[in-house]
């Protein structure tokens with residue numbers, strides 16, 4: 001397949017660039033008026049239209065292939081001047097959940113904080129009760145609707161966490177549903193065991209942490225990553241340390257840190273080689289110092305800042321400090337009921353003062369890195385998966401974030 005007449009091809013990076021940091025986060029390769037060839041689902045070649053193989057001028061319909069060319073029919077797709085970009089990568093979601101928390105939305109409007117709602121038995125425990133009452137089949141049906149909605153909005157790779165089960169059976173049920181979603185949809189799905197999301201009903205804190213640890217071997221058969229909500233009122237640095245030590249060699253960490261308080265979660269995550277530390281609404285320079293030189297991607301979730309009225313992460317300071325930043329949706333029923341990555345990108349620009357290119361790299365290549373998928377996704381490079389958003393004519397990255405509500409997708413290509 002060849003896509004021709006691409007008005008703007010964006011997101012080109014060298015094949016071995018797995019993340020962009022510091023000033024490099026503000027750069028991306030582009031070709032105006034381009035073509036791109038896909039073979040076996042991967043990017044095979046691209047360039048300016050003047051060099052397009054089999055373009056109409058060179059090969060009218062029905063032309064025979066030249067020497068050395070495959071005689072498989074080439075499917076020519078006319079981009080009509082649209083922008084072609086790598087699809088969004090969403091490295092942090094909780095889209096497998098049951099029911100809704102719309103009643104808590106009203107509590108929030110009436111002035112209760114996230115912590116106050118949780119303390120009244122709402123929040124994560126409310127979702128856990130709903131999930132346990134929901135059959136595995138119904139949980140799958142409810143969740144895949146959200147994944148399809150995300151794909152329609154251009155997400156081509158996503159991570160999904162457990163963490164609303166909070167008992168061995170219910171956590172494994174969630175991980176099975178995540179696995180089944182991954183087998184069903186064309187988007188790439190990575191799975192995270194977030195047993196340590198809240199203390200499940202019927203356990204003491206200590207008993208619960210032990211349960212989370214005991215379940216690691218079974219969880220590791222299905223999940224790629226382990227996560228801990230290391231924050232005020234949830235799990236401590238000591239709990240996190242224990243859980244990550246037990247998961248060593250089985251599951252790579254991705255940590256919830258510094259959403260509600262400066263928790264120490266960043267430092268313990270970096271110490272255990274976490275692939276990402278996420279949220280970071282509250283950070284001091286100590287967190288940036290801990291991250292410098294590490295393989296851990298700081299990931300911010302502006303959708304939860306927006307929904308909960310929390311401060312936005314200091315993404316710009318991280319980039320000025322030479323670090324890379326990823327942005328993800330955190331799609332979940334309590335703090336970010338949206339998986340719209342274009343809105344996440346726009347918030348990166350509007351609220352976090354990222355340039356459109358910095359925000360674009362945050363929602364593509366760096367977010368792919370934050371779920372271990374940046375060899376395959378997140379940029380335009382030979383050999384990478386052909387997973388794109390093709391826009392209507394006239395779009396570019398600035399307009400994408402600026403005119404953040406205007407429909408723009410011509411096609412999502414897997």
Ligand code: NIG
Nearest residue numbers: 124229304330332333334335
């Ligand atoms: O990332 N902070 C912890 N977990 C989720 C919220 C989960 C919920 O409220 O259901 C988050 O914001």
Ligand code: FE
Nearest residue numbers: 092094256330
């Ligand atoms: Fe989260």
